[in-house]
Amino acid sequence: MPTNTPAWPARRLVSKLPNVGTTIFTVMSKLATEIGAINLSQGFPGFDCSPELVTLVEHYLRKGFNQYAPMTGVPALREALAQKTTDLYNVSYDPETEITVTSGATEAIFAAVTAVIRPGRDAGPDEVIVFEPAYDSYVPAIELNGGVPVYVTLTPPDYTIDWDVVREKITDKTRLILVNTPHNPTGRVWTTDDLNQLASVVRDRDIWIVSDEVYEHILLDGRQHNSLMTHPDLRERTFIIGSFGKTFHITGWKIGYCLAPADLTTEFRKIHQYLTFSTVTPIQYALADYLKEPERYLSLPVFYERKRDLFLDGIRGSRFTFKPAEGSFFQTVSYAAITDEPDYDLAIRLTKEIGVASIPVSVFYNQKNDYKVLRFCFAKDDAILQEAAERLSRL
Ligand code: PMP
Numbered sequence: 559m560p561t562n563t564p565a566w567p568a569r570r571l572v573s574k575l576p577n578v579g580t581t582i583f584t585v586m587s588k589l590a591t592e593i594g595a596i597n598l599s600q601g602f603p604g605f606d607c608s609p610e611l612v613t614l615v616e617h618y619l620r621k622g623f624n625q626y627a628p629m630t631g632v633p634a635l636r637e638a639l640a641q642k643t644t645d646l647y648n649v650s651y652d653p654e655t656e657i658t659v660t661s662g663a664t665e666a667i668f669a670a671v672t673a674v675i676r677p678g679r680d681a682g683p684d685e686v687i688v689f690e691p692a693y694d695s696y697v698p699a700i701e702l703n704g705g706v707p708v709y710v711t712l713t714p715p716d717y718t719i720d721w722d723v724v725r726e727k728i729t730d731k732t733r734l735i736l737v738n739t740p741h742n743p744t745g746r747v748w749t750t751d752d753l754n755q756l757a758s759v760v761r762d763r764d765i766w767i768v769s770d771e772v773y774e775h776i777l778l779d780g781r782q783h784n785s786l787m788t789h790p791d792l793r794e795r796t797f798i799i800g801s802f803g804k805t806f807h808i809t810g811w812k813i814g815y816c817l818a819p820a821d822l823t824t825e826f827r828k829i830h831q832y833l834t835f836s837t838v839t840p841i842q843y844a845l846a847d848y849l850k851e852p853e854r855y856l857s858l859p860v861f862y863e864r865k866r867d868l869f870l871d872g873i874r875g876s877r878f879t880f881k882p883a884e885g886s887f888f889q890t891v892s893y894a895a896i897t898d899e900p901d902y903d904l905a906i907r908l909t910k911e912i913g914v915a916s917i918p919v920s921v922f923y924n925q926k927n928d929y930k931v932l933r934f935c936f937a938k939d940d941a942i943l944q945e946a947a948e949r950l951s952r953l
């Protein structure tokens with residue numbers, strides 16, 4: 559029977575993300591597992607969360623909190639987040655209209671970008687300023703919404719922002735700026751000057767901000783977290799994104815949140831309700847209880863600073879060079895004095911030959927800029943960090 563429609567095997571779905579493959583985190587973790595290597599690649603704690611938190615989740619599971627949560631998140635958790643935000647930053651968000659619980663920061667980032675970015679018509683697509691190296695979910699979120707990423711490239715060893723370059727990249731089409739502090743992968747932390755510069759760049763412009771602050775509690779060497787919400791001009795145009803995954807060692811639970819002024823939250827929730835509708839119920843109740851003791855997150859700087867230092871002390875005598883991470887649980891390290899191999903090849907080789915997996919930082923750059931830098935996650939048990947450092951020091 560002749561037909562103009564090709565048979566199924568001949569039909570091909572045209573990719574909306576032709577340049578996207580499997581994420582580097584999946585590639586490196588899989589290789590590390592196959593080989594039995596120490597995995598300092600993908601960013602997740604190598605230790606368990608607190609048993610008290612597990613007991614709380616179990617309690618709510620057994621009490622029958624097992625149906626849909628409210629679309630915006632359970633009230634107790636939104637209230638606990640509002641309280642934490644006031645206590646820590648002296649900024650208030652209304653739990654009813656300005657706080658939304660999401661299925662991880664990834665969902666929140668996608669919903670916030672989707673709320674703002676359009677493919678445009680005659681004027682052309684919206685533009686988004688992206689500081690690179692950039693976390694891998696940002697650009698796909700922009701592109702799936704028909705936006706265009708405009709890159710501001712940050713370079714080692716400082717990864718500081720040249721605000722004149724940012725100003726040059728702003729056009730009438732710039733609709734959004736994506737911020738990440740503390741920063742993955744570089745560990746850099748925004749200063750109050752960065753906040754002031756950003757505020758001056760966006761003043762009198764129709765530009766929104768998504769601020770990914772998932773490492774807000776991992777600030778090292780006595781630094782403070784300069785949340786964008788603390789600048790009044792920024793608060794009113796910013797979606798602040800958080801995640802419990804990093805804070806309570808529960809990356810597998812995929813639970814995050816978005817704080818944003820009511821008008822932005824209204825639009826954010828329109829997207830959220832059709833992406834996931836709501837987020838896992840018993841965990842929300844458990845986290846609302848667990849947040850009541852601030853020491854549970856205020857202890858993180860001391861905890862992670864010691865781990866970072868353990869790792870750095872272990873490689874100090876080697877030819878790797880580094881600036882200690884200012885925040886997050888990632889340490890970047892230059893191997894320029896050791897070899898000029900591409901960072902991707904070296905990351906694979908080190909996994910296979912010495913059994914230590916890392917992430918090549920070039921993957922976080924649009925043009926795969928290779929500055930000979932690897933990223934190591936130090937959220938691991940002490941003995942693992944010491945063993946990894948010992949192996950690396952033999953290079
Ligand atoms: N933003 C950054 C900078 C991250 O490093 C991560 C993941 N580790 C996320 C967002 C995603 O967080 P979640 O697992 O809560 O989706």
Ligand code: GLN
Pocket residue numbers: 581583584599600601602742
């Ligand atoms: N955020 C983690 C990292 O940077 C990985 C998350 C993921 O695997 N998608 O390593």
